[in-house]
Every structure is written in structure tokens, then in C-alpha cells.
Amino acid sequence: xKIIKTEFLIKVFLCLSVSSSMFxxxxxxxxxxxxxxxxxxxxxxxxxxxxxxxxEKEKEITLREFNSITxxxxxxxxxxxxxxxxxxxxxxxxxxxxxxxxxxTIVGHxxxxxxxxPDWFFQDRNGNQVSREVLIExxxxxxxxxxxxxxxxxAYWDVVNEAIETKWNPRTQSYDAFYKPCPWLDIxxxxxxxxxxxxxxxxDPDAKLLYNDYNLDQKAKLDFALNMIRDFKERGVxxxxxxxxxxxxxxxxxxxxxxxxxxxxxxLKIPVHITELDVSVLPxxxxxxxxxxxxxxxLASKLNPYQExxxxxxxxxxxxxxxxxxxxxxxxxxxxxxxxxWGVWDGNSWRDYKPMSGRTDYPLLISRSFEKKMAYDQVLSxxx
Numbered sequence: 098x099k100i101i102k103t104e105f106l107i108k109v110f111l112c113l114s115v116s117s118s119m120f121x122x123x124x125x126x127x128x129x130x131x132x133x134x135x136x137x138x139x140x141x142x143x144x145x146x147x148x149x150x151x152x153e154k155e156k157e158i159t160l161r162e163f164n165s166i167t168x169x170x171x172x173x174x175x176x177x178x179x180x181x182x183x184x185x186x187x188x189x190x191x192x193x194x195x196x197x198x199x200x201x202t203i204v205g206h207x208x209x210x211x212x213x214x215p216d217w218f219f220q221d222r223n224g225n226q227v228s229r230e231v232l233i234e235x236x237x238x239x240x241x242x243x244x245x246x247x248x249x250x251x252a253y254w255d256v257v258n259e260a261i262e263t264k265w266n267p268r269t270q271s272y273d274a275f276y277k278p279c280p281w282l283d284i285x286x287x288x289x290x291x292x293x294x295x296x297x298x299x300x301d302p303d304a305k306l307l308y309n310d311y312n313l314d315q316k317a318k319l320d321f322a323l324n325m326i327r328d329f330k331e332r333g334v335x336x337x338x339x340x341x342x343x344x345x346x347x348x349x350x351x352x353x354x355x356x357x358x359x360x361x362x363x364x365l366k367i368p369v370h371i372t373e374l375d376v377s378v379l380p381x382x383x384x385x386x387x388x389x390x391x392x393x394x395x396l397a398s399k400l401n402p403y404q405e406x407x408x409x410x411x412x413x414x415x416x417x418x419x420x421x422x423x424x425x426x427x428x429x430x431x432x433x434x435x436x437x438x439w440g441v442w443d444g445n446s447w448r449d450y451k452p453m454s455g456r457t458d459y460p461l462l463i464s465r466s467f468e469k470k471m472a473y474d475q476v477l478s479x480x481x
Contacts, residue, residue, distance in 0.1 A: 123477060124161055124162045125162045125163065125462075125473075125476070125477070126162060126163055126164040128476075128477050128480045129436070129480060130164075132426075132427060132430040132433075132480075133426070133430055133433050133434055133435055133436055134164055134165040134202055134434065134435040134436070134437075135162070135163050135164060135165065135435075135436055135437075136163055136164070136165030136166060136167060136202070136204065136435055136436065136437030136438065137158075137159055137162070137163045137165075137166060137167075137437060137438050137440070137441050138166065138167045138168070138169040138437070138438070138439055138440060138441065139159075139166050139167065139168055139169055139171065139192040139195075139196075140152065140155060140169055140170075140440075140441065140445055141168075141169065141170065141171050141188050141191070141192065142188070143170070144445050145447075145449075145450045149445065151442075151444065151445060154442075154467060155441040155442070155445070156195065158441050158442065158463060158467070159201070159441060160199055162463075163201070164200075164201060164202060165201060165202040165203075165204065165435055165437060166192070166195075166196050166201045166202070166203060166204070167203075167204040167205075167206050167255075167372070167437050168189060168192055168204070168205060168206045169206070169439075169447075171188040171189045171191075171192055172189050172205050172206055172207070172208075172243070173206070173207060173210065173213040174208070174209070174210065174213050174214050174215060174218070174239065175213050175214065175215045176188065176189075176213075177189060177243060178215070178239055178242075178243075179215055180215070180217060181217045181235075184242060184243075186246060189247075193247055193250055193251070197250055202252050202253075202435075203247075203250060203251045203252055203253075204251070204252070204253045204254070204255065204370075204372075204435075204437070205243075205244070205247065205251045205253070205254040205255065205304075206254075206255040206258070206309070206372075207254075207255040207256070207257070207258040207309065208239070208240050208243065208244070208254060208255070208256050208257070208293060208297060209236065209240070209256065209257045209258065209260075209281065209289070209290075209293045210257070210258035210259060211259065211260075211277060211279035211280075211281070212259070213258075214280070214281075218232065218235055218236070218239075218280070219232065219280040219284065226280075226284065227284065228284075229284055229285055229286075232280075232281070232284045232285055232289075233285060233289075233292060236281070236285075236289065236292065236293060236296065237292065237296045240256075240293060240296040240297050240300060241296055241297075241299060241300040243300075244296075244297050244300035244301050244304065245300040245301065247301075248300065248301040248303075248304075249301070249303065251301070251304060252304065252305060253304065253305045253306075253307055253337075253370070253435075254297055254301075254304050254305075254306050254307065255307050255308075255309040255340055255372065256293050256294050256297050256306045256307065256308070256336075257290050257293050257294070257308055257309075258309045258310070259277065259309070259310050259311065260276060260277055260279075260282075260290060260308075260310070261274055261275070261276060261277055261310055261318055261321050261322055261325075262274070262275055262276070262277035262278070263275075263312070263315060263317050263318050271316075271317065272315060272316070272317035272318070273317060274317040274318050274320070274321035275321075290325075291329060291334045294306050294329070294334050294335050294336050295334065295335065297335070298335035305337040305338065306335055306336050306337050307336075307337060307338050307339065307340040307370055307372075308322060308325070308326060308336060308338075308339055308340060309339075309340030309342065309370075309372050309373075310322060310340065310341075310342065311342040311344060311373075313339070313341045313342070313358050314350035314351075314354040314355050314357065314358055315354075316357065319357065319358055319361060320361075322339060323339070323361055323362065323365055323367065326338075326339060326365075326367055327365055327367070337368065338367055338368035338369060338370060338434070339358075339362055339367055339368070339369050339370070340369075340370045340372040341358050341369055341370070341371055341372065342372055342373040342374075342439075343355070343371050343372070343373060343374045343375075343422075344373055344374075344375055344377070344439070345374070345375065345376045345377070345418070345422065346376065346377050346381055347376065347377075347378060347411075347414055347415060347418055348418075349381070352421055352422070352425060355422070355425060356425055356429075359425065359426075359428075359429040359432055359433065360429070362432055363429060363431070363432040367432075368432060368434050369429070369432050369433050369434065370433075370434055370435045370437070371426065371433060371435065371436040371437060372435075372437050372439075373437065373439035374422075374436060374437060374438050374439060375438060375439050375440060375446065375448060375460035375461055376415055376418050376419055376422075376460050376472070377448050377458050377460045378403065378407065378411050378412075378414075378415055378458060378459050378460065379400060379401065379402070379403070379448070379456060379458050380399070380400045380402075382400045382452055382453050382456075383452050397453060397455060397456070400453060400456065401453075401455070401456040401457060403457055403458075403459065404456075404457045407459050412459070412470060412471050412472070413471060415459070415470075415471070415472050416470070416471035416472040416474070416475040417475065418472075419462070419472040419475055419476050420472075420475040420476060420478070420479060423436075423476050423479055424479055427479065427480075438461055438462065440460065440461045441461070441463065442461055442463035442464065442465070442467060443458070443459045443460065443461050443463065443464055443465045444465045446458055446460050446461060448460045462476065
């Protein structure tokens with residue numbers, strides 16, 4: 098492991114001492130109250146198939162730091178309607194009741210997503226593919242049942258999630274963007290997207306409806322998404338804004354690539370929500386998304402360098418990255434309405450089990466010991 102010079106450690110210690118004392122009484126939601134909502138997610142009682150024993154601590158942090166909350170899993174289709182007509186609202190109700198009681202702005206996530214749709218949506222009793230008309234009726238029923246239950250309580254909905262795909266085109270040396278192959282697209286056609294937004298509006302006309310996706314810092318994907326939203330708005334399809342997931346790494350995407358998302362959206366007067374923010378400190382492992390620690394120990398070891406602890410210089414680099422990113426958000430605060438972290442603290446982050454189970458990441462502002470990290474202080478410092 099890299100040895101850190103003594104004078105460097107002294108500088109870091111002084112920086113931490115000053116910043117912690119300066120911002121001890123201020124929270125994230127207070128620091129950015131004049132700019133945008135500050136959000137986190139509701140993990141609920143289950144995290145990656147295991148009992149979440151930290152829910153009460155997460156509630157405490159949420160109420161201290163945030164004024165917005167998003168359902169991580171409890172509102173996804175396979176959670177809330179695992180079988181046709183058998184809705185399970187208990188877990189979602191618990192989140193909504195907690196948020197309503199504590200005046201948190203609620204974001205519903207998500208109504209239509211390829212990765213979270215039970216097979217029954219697309220099949221009849223015999224396992225055959227249903228007709229276009231049947232699937233349209235099923236998606237309308239699902240959306241209207243869920244959205245109407247929380248009418249007037251949920252301010253924003255991620256109606257359709259991750260519906261756009263890109264593929265490298267060697268001939269043009271650029272990416273091509275298109276609607277992602279999925280049963281919704283195969284059976285209904287691209288109209289499934291606007292059908293979903295219309296169904297959500299019918300159920301709650303006051304809810305603001307978002308389209309949510311990742312890799313929007315990729316030019317082809319961003320342009321496709323913004324053109325879709327602009328087309329919907331021009332034709333009266335009730336879409337409100339763009340959700341930019343922003344699952345970041347220490348050096349990618351670049352700030353100019355991120356700024357393109359905000360600038361193009363601002364030019365088109367399309368509100369942006371940063372919906373799933375985190376900054377991984379681990380090597381990018383997405384090309385190994387099917388691998389597991391048990392199956393490929395050497396590979397996992399290479400991509401899991403901080404299993405025991407994380408060097409101070411890495412945390413410092415992360416803090417600088419967060420500071421730069423939040424400066425960018427502030428520059429576009431007229432367009433950015435909300436910034437939501439995809440996790441409350443490092444110990445329950447999805448980054449630990451996706452795309453490779455068993456890694457140890459540190460992607461958020463609150464540490465695995467529930468302490469405020471260097472990144473926390475650096476983010477707060479930019480509002481002074």
C-alpha cells in the first residue's frame with residue numbers, strides 16, 4: 098500500500114479538524130436549502146436479500162441530513178405486484194407514512210422497468226405471450242393502482258426507468274442510441290412509454306413525472322432522451338423532467354461530460370433530477386457483471402482493493418471529486434431541482450453487490466461507522 102508522507106497527513110488532519118468544526122451544526126439539507134432538494138433512499142427492511150438491521154439508524158441520518166426520500170426497491174413492480182392482482186403495499190406504505198409524518202418530499206421509484214417486471218405481465222396462464230391489448234391493460238392497471246394509492250403524497254414518480262440503449266458503431270466511430278429491447282417494446286412498441294405517462298397522470302394529475310436513466314453523460318443517449326422528452330412535451334404527453342442517475346467513479350465521467358447533461362437540459366428548459374448519486378472508489382467492474390467473488394477470487398481481489406480499510410489519499414481524492422461535482426450542480430441550480438444519494442451510508446450501498454457481489458466500496462458521504470467523511474465536509478464547504 099502506498100505510504101503517505103507525514104506532512105500530507107498533517108495537512109489532511111488540519112483540514113478535517115477545521116471543516117468538521119465549521120460545519121458541525123449544519124446539515125446537507127440546510128446547506129443547500131436555497132438551491133435544490135437533498136435526498137436519499139429508503140432501504141427498508143431488506144437489503145440484497147438480507148435483513149437490514151440498520152433501518153433505525155438510517156432513519157436518524159435521513160431526518161438529520163435530507164428533505165427528500167426515494168423508494169430503493171419497495172415500489173418496483175416485482176415487489177409491489179409479484180403476482181397478477183396481488184398487490185403488496187405494506188413495505189411501501191411504511192416508507193410513505195414515515196416520510197409524510199416527517200415532511201419529506203417523496204419520490205416513487207419505479208413503475209415500468211425492464212429489470213423489475215414479473216413474467217406474469219407478459220404471459221397468459223399457459224405461458225404464452227399476451228397480446229398488445231392485454232399488456233396495455235395490465236400496465237395501465239398496475240400504474241393506476243399504485244399511483245392512485247399514494248395520490249397527493251408522492252411528489253415525483255420515476256415512471257419509466259432505463260428504456261434507452263446504446264451500442265458502439267465501428268463504421269461511424271460513435272454510439273447509436275435506440276429503445277432498449279424488452280417485452281414492453283416487443284409486444285406494445287415504443288408507445289408503451291407514453292401510455293405509461295398518461296396512465297400515471299390519470300391516477301394523480303398533480304404528480305410530476307420523470308424519465309430516469311444512467312450513462313446520460315454519453316452524448317448519443319442524452320440526445321435520444323432529450324429528444325424523446327421534447328417530443329412528448331410538444332404532443333402533450335405528461336412528462337415533467339429528466340432523472341440523471343449519476344453513478345460516478347473517481348475520474349469518470351468527466352465534468353465536461355456531466356455538464357453537457359445539465360446545459361442541454363437547461364437550453365431545452367427541461368428540469369433535471371440527480372436521482373442516484375454515488376462516487377465509487379473501486380475499479381470499474383461492469384464488464385464482469387456476471388462474475389462472483391467465489392467463482393473468480395483473483396479477479397475479485399484485483400477489483401476489491403480496500404476490503405480491510407481505505408487509504409486516506411483515496412478518501413481525499415473522493416472528497417475532491419464530490420466537491421467538483423457539487424460545484425457543477427450549483428452552477429446549474431436553476432435546472433437541477435433535486436440531488437439524491439443512492440444510499441444513506443457506505444455500509445448498505447448497492448455498489449457492494451453490483452455488478453460483483455462481495456466487494457467493499459465507500460461511495461457515499463457517511464462512512465461505514467456512521468461518521469461524516471471528508472467528502473461530506475467538502476460538499477458543505479462550497480455553500481459558504
